[in-house]
Amino acid sequence: MAKIPTSRVDKLLSSMGYGSRNEMARMAKAGGITLDAAELLDVTKRIPVTPDLPTRMEIEGEALDPVAGMVILLNKPLGMTCSHKEDGALVYDFLPERWKRRDPAISTIGRLDKQTSGLLLLTDDGDLLHRVISPKRHVKKTYRAKLARPLDGTEGELFASGHLMLEGEDKPLAPAELEVVSETEALLNVTEGRYHQVRRMFAATGNHVEKLHRERLGGLSLPDGTAPGQWKLLSEEEIALIFQ
Template sequence: MKTPTARVDKLLGSMGYGSRSEIARLGKVGGIVLDGVDLTDVSKRIAVTPDLPSRMQVDGRPLDPPAGVVLILNKPLGMTCSHKEDGDLVYDVLPDRWRRRDPAISTIGRLDKQTSGLLLLTDDGDLLHRVISPKRHVAKVYHATLARPLAGTEGDVFAAGGLVLEGEDKPLAPAELEVLSPTEARLTVTEGRYHMVRRMFAAVGNHVEALHRERVGGLVLPADLGPGDWRLATGAEVEAIFA
């Protein structure tokens, strides 16, 4: 496969570093360095290789990863998966310039404001659609804390694949329930409907008091990520999603 190339000013502009004129000024004062050499001519085309962030510095810091990023975030409570809503947003934890990237970074699916845990973000539209596509059946695993003790019949109801949520007419796909305690359960689903887990427990007469996503596909929330922490996913972790 041929290595893609890009003009320095266009590349950095698409990564949120500034306008072309701002990047040109930065280049003139030695603020852009590639392989130890100042890049004063920002109209120059360079190869956009995976190792570019280790070879290029902008304003004294390593270059951000180019397009094709996948981020793992331990979403805390109280944050919204939106670009525009009021209040705290999941994008607030990222560097400011990352909001100006093109293509934009978006969440892969959503977690509601009162749900915590594993959230993936990417600027790779193909990957995003592969993960959320109903045809892929990528499992999502949630730990739910409930207001009332389980009745004991919920597992059979969820596994049967015939449960219809209020306001809908299409039955849910089968889901797997693992009882952890009288008021705690781990639920594995393969769909991503609106407030789905909360509505499933409501349909069997219970209420979710706390909800935490532990896993997407074969990717488990890394133990070293505290609430609000994030990092780049490795290639192996992206592959694990579909394992």
């Protein structure tokens, strides 16, 4: 059985973005922190950091945020950037402000470019992040592409061949699966995450992607009715779907 980690309350809450350790001490003295319905006055106390802690601890009357190890599914809108550093609208802007101060930091699992929408995962679990993006895992990503010109019928064979070489690269792409939806729309399943890969694949056939939306990651898909900018925390069962 894995050992349950423990942490000082002030250190834990500070790492979750609630404020400095001194601020946590002042909050506790004012009765703002409760554990198991009792006021917790001593923030130097060490407590077990278990997944059920958010159901047992309240901060100023609200349930504690999820502890480290959370995975967030976001329906990324167009025009948002998957970066901590760039100017403009960022995908992190949809999350609670204090989550930007969490340590470990929340990062995207791979990236969708500014003009691509759809399923995006974010996590503070570095091990999970690397497992999902590792080329050895072959996690399938499904994109819906709307194209400027009709498909000519040769794309499926080319993408599946394992011989397509993108401009400026010296290693061919892994085989990818194309499903034709209409003459100007297709679903493309890829297992790699090269820079602007889907757009460059269609460009190699002389076509141009006008609209790109990621629908699935492994066995995980956007729930019906998930609006652009809407997000949810994933359960362990939903996280497992990524690797199916």
